[in-house]
Each structure stands twice: as C-alpha cells, then as structure tokens.
Amino acid sequence: MANSKPNAESPFERIGGRVRLARVVDRFYTLMDQDPAYAALRHMHAADLTPMRASLTDFLTAWMGGPRDWFEQRPGACVMSAHARLGVTRETADQWVSAMSRALRETVSDAPLVEAMLGALTQMSRGMSRASA
Template structure:
C-alpha cells in the first residue's frame, strides 16, 4: 500500500480530492461511465430510466462522507445507506461493478494514487456491506 506523507496530506479526503468541484466531476464521470460502458450494464439496470436523482444524491453524500459539507444530511437526515438500498437487488456482481466503475472514474479524473487506493478500500467495504443477496 502506498503511504502519503502526513505533513503534506490534506486533513480530509474532500480537501485532498480538491473540494466540491472535484467531487462533482468524479460523480459525473462515474455516472457517465455507468451509462456508457457495457461492463456496467447490470449496475446501470438497478438505477431506473434516469440517473439525475442518483447523480445529485451521490454528490451530496460523497461531499459529507469525504469530510466536506453535509449536503445529504441537511436534505434527508442520516444516510442510512443499507436501509435506503434494500429495495435494490445488490449482489457480488453489482458490488464489483460499482467499485470498478468508481475506480475507473477516479482514474479518469486524476485522483491521486494514494487517495485512490484509500478510497477504493473504503468503497469496497461499504459496497460489500450493501449487498442484500
């Protein structure tokens, strides 16, 4: 695992990523990839006909989760991620596609390697916890 120098590492992943504009760029690329890449077809199928609502909610959520403003909680209260995702069938395939799509989006928007590695670990843990089948 790559380690970052604590003296030069920003206090939060949100700051390290580059703030709100960078989070927006990451979320947009993530959903663009999901919509375009055949390798994410099963994941895309879980999202309905439009991705607009999902784009907004993930952006709001990630801002706070990464250590920035709590836009999601201000709008909806506690995220209750697992409970909010129970209506969707999430298995190993969907988990793996979500993580792969996010990793590709992070690479495409230039997330620094050490941060990308840390986020991938966190995303995989969270995505695995979301599985309900």
C-alpha cells in the same frame, strides 16, 4: 526550524472539493450508462440519472469531510439501508466498484487518496450485497 505541524487537510479538501467530486461522479455515471460491462448495475437505475448524480455528489462530499448537506437533508438515513431494497448482488457491487475505480483513477491524481477511498467504498459496496442477500 521547519514547520512540523501535521497536515490537517480533510480528504474533501485533498481531492479538490465538490467540483472534483462532481467530475468523479459524472465520469462514474457516464461509464455506467455507456459501458456494457456495467449493464446489470445500469439496469438498477432509472432512465434519468440526474437525481443520482446530485445525490452521489452530495453523499461523497459529506462522507469525505465537506458540507454535510446529504445527511442533513436525510436525518437518520443509512446508505446501507437505502440500498437494501434494490437487490444489490455481488455482481452489481463489483460493477459499482469497477466503475468508481475507473472514474477516480481518471479524474484524481492523488493515488494514495484514491486507493484509500476505493478500500472503504469496496467494503461498503460489498456490505450492501451481503445485506440484501
């Protein structure tokens, strides 16, 4: 009889762990930094993207079921509230989703996982633009 145990692998494990997420984040910030299509989004960030690369990698790691360092280092933090002061607009939210979509599709081969992530990240990003309006 075949093993009928459901796959209990977390999205974090499915994507390839922190190493793969760091590649996604690196590609995301490279696109944001170099592609003029993301100029408004880039303008919202400091010149040095190094701290943001580390923070987004930590956030995505925790969000996908990996080590929860991002949340443990920021007790009570809310990612939505943290972005409220930045003045996220629908334009910058859509630029964020576009750059993340490209980064994910270029670095992750698990299309169903990518689509699930993008659905949730799109809702989160657009929620930030409503929250700051």
